[in-house]
Amino acid sequence: MYFRSLRETRRIILVVMAVPLVVPIFMLVVFSRVFGDILQGTGLSGSTSYVQYVAPGAILMAVMLPATASVSVAIERQNGFYDRMRISPMGPRCSNLARRIGDATKLLGFALVLLLVSWVAGADIHNWPMALVLGGGLSALWGFGYSGLSFAACLRTGKAEIAEALLPAFFPLVFVSSAFVPLENLPGWMEAVATYNPLTYLCDAIRGAYTGDLDARATGIAVLSTVLMIALSQLLIARAEHKVASST
Template identity: 35%
Template sequence: MATLTWHGSSYPTQVLVLTGRSLRALLRTPLLVFFSVLQPLIMLTLFSQIFGSITGTANFPPGMSYIDYLLPAILVNTAMQSSLASGIGLVQDMSNGVLARFRSLPIRPSTVLLARNLSDAVRTAFQLVLMIAFGVLVFGFRPDGGMLGTLAALGLALVVGWALSWVFIAIAAWVRKAELMQTVGFLAMFPLMFASSAFVPVGGLPGWLQAVAKVNPLTYAVDAARSLALAHPVTGVAGALATSGVIAVIGAFFAVRGFRRPLAL
């Protein structure tokens, strides 16, 4: 008589269950949810007031309000910052013993990483939707692209953040230290954020910084999101999506390899 052997649930089921587990863990810490939502709203408020006076300068697009110029960029920046949380969350799971228990179960290592990636994408989407609502209600965000263009910009920001989260997950899988993970993350994010077209037109930057901004991949993502929201001729969207896909594949490859290493080094 043949003996039936259970080899575990299917790959999609594993991803679904583990994604739900990550989301439930997030909801059990309401203060974390509150501050993760509050941070981008504060950023939007501060930058809209600090840089709002550049609307009268020669390099700023005529007839455009600064909030319409800024908010698509903040969507991309927020998605990028949220991607860092994917790596930090993985490091925390490694340190508190959760992943050690996962290793004793009949699940594939990649499902753990994909579930982390997807749960953080859901959290990021919630942040971005609230930010758009805040921009509309408080600052009068009324882009020429309307709701459809704004949602397209949101979708592009989510794709960029999803791809970058694989990079930070890969770093976390190899580094495995929260402090080092945060340091590496912030060192990478700040040049990407400020040496770009996110807050001011590239033409208004010093010459050497213009050169950096023009090769900064975030500039192309921000410009593409801005074009979608403002109903400008759309350029760079295909490039941003293709680049995000390449980054995601490379990041996922190294993330899985790093994750398979023994936890106790």
């Protein structure tokens, strides 16, 4: 089931893999160049370039954009494949989990591509193992948990359009955080919201991984937020599976 989900991705690789990377790469290559000189020195460390500062936000944007598994499970409900899985010895949960892990594999690839692009664009990565673990692994796990919200909604309703409707929800999370400007440069109410935004701590943890100077508090909150997001999404998926099973 896992390799089946990867083969499906390969058949539509241009849409699934290339398109979601365009906007984050644009943010790194163009956005950082346009606004870097303006924001340099306004809350940034003198040794930190803006491309290095904005890299975590671009990585998180890349792992929060796609919703391939969500669309696929809605299509499976429409064409009857999900019902056939329900009467099979494995049951539908195996297929659902395989699709979710397939999505996580793809998201890890996105994060690693953005990590390399940020390095080519001028970001200094002083600790590669730490950057790979937090910038790659932790980001992919966050995307895995976040994408589970739309997966649960698509599974419950059987409508692929739900994934597209929920897609813009990531914009407030990313932009009302420290992803693109330091907290002290945000308006008062936005700073207050960003202080409680888990993406703020994910960005801070990844920046610390880049420099090799890990912020223990930010990393701890980032890991806890990721675990809670995964737990919440898995709970919603389990409830959606139960709802579908009881309604047919």
